Amino acid sequence: MKHTAFRQMAGALGLLLMSSLAWGASCSGDPPLRTFHTLPAVITQQRDAPLGTVLYDTNGWVGAGQFVNVTCRGPGTLWMTDGFRGGMVKTDYEHVYESGVPGIGIKVSWANNARNPPSSMSGGRYMVDPPRELQISATTYVPAQMWWIQLIKIGPIQSGTFKINPVRVFYHNMLTNELNFTPSQVVFNQQGCRVQNKALTVPMPTAGVQRFQGIGSTTGERLFDIPLECDPNIRISYRLDGLTSGESVLKNSTGAGMAKGVGVQILKGSGGGTPLVLGANAYHMDMGAVGGLSKIPLVARYYQLEPSVMPGSVITTATLTLFYE
Structure with a gap:
């Protein structure tokens, strides 16, 4: 009798675990969109340009403006997570991180509305490290592949190689958007x-x-x-x-x-x-x-x-x- 009771409890526990996996919060949809952005190989700037000067600007959203169809379901709490994927070093300038090139920092903003994109970089969500979480509802989303990128003078500049970690956006468990920077050398010319x-x-x-x-x-x-x-x-x-x-x-x-x-x-x-x-x-x-x-x-x-x-x-x-x- 004791042996039979044990087997019944194990079966009940197995059913409970399967129920949790089947009904937990999750998101599903299209494959993720990926952009590979190459930063300039030559930057020319005034010799005495002040700290904080914008050295490079996409002057608008890049990434083709495509979007991903995402459906998120519950029950449970759903999250959107976005930002650099670890290892980025924050600078003294807001939303600016070291780029791997001495004296040059990078700032990235993401916009998720392809039909009505913001008119400025500040209208999007600035990417940070560690990534940031935002609670979302169980519904359908269409996050756009739109990025605004700037390089900022943060100190004395030297030629070097850009080493910037990817930027990724997750709707709960699902990767929807990714921005990659091609490792590349940059030559700095002073004017x-x-x-x-x-x-x-x-x-x-x-x-x-x-x-x-x-x-x-x-x-x-x-x-x-x-x-x-x-x-x-x-x-x-x-x-x-x-x-x-x-x-x-x-x-x-x-x-x-x-x-x-x-x-x-x-x-x-x-x-x-x-x-x-x-x-x-x-x-x-x-x-x-x-x-x-x-x-x-x-x-x-x-x-x-x-x-x-x-x-x-x-x-x-x-x-x-x-x-x-």
Whole structure:
């Protein structure tokens, strides 16, 4: 009798397990859609591009816009899971992960509506690591194969090889969408200018105080150039910053032996040029397809700031910043 009871219990347990497998939550449907995306082999960017600059952008959704038919059934809780498949390193920038290339991060967004796709990357779901879970209902879905991809500057850039794990979307147990990145090498080309003399000193001429005729009068012009070596196909602007007294006049240093009532005015071009507005961008030139050497021509001259000028030394400094388009 005991032997028979044991066999009956085992049979009941077997039926219970089979019932759970037959009626648990699950999704089924079409085979998954896969996109293999090749990132650019050459990236060209301005030499001084700030961190966070977008280096590459698909400028829209890629992946053909196809969709998968998925039917999810219960009972039980159903989940959608999406994101990178492990091993990605988060950066300090939101939704940006290391790409394997020094200084370059990757950002990916997924859109699941092929008929009405979002107009921007932020309208989709940014892919993260570890993958994220979202509870879903037991119904039919048509997730689209649509991806928006950007490469972001996250540090000093060097040439290297992209090593990016796949992005996958699961509707519960079913893989529906996958984005793969082909391992590929990228060559990084910098664009910009190199200042050939990074600590330029401009010797001003000696000027007698009797040459100053009142506030706003000037004397003692000195022409000087800032020499540059520039890459092709860039448009160059520049800005001079310093302690100012008026739009174009640098203040003199203070202390024993320093002249009073006078500053140094900066002008564009050769003698007779227009005053340079300090702290504002000024256009220099377009380098064209060749690039090469270039000079920013400037003029420095004494400028009377007060009713009387006291003799002494004149020492002032300015910082040059270059901008590229």
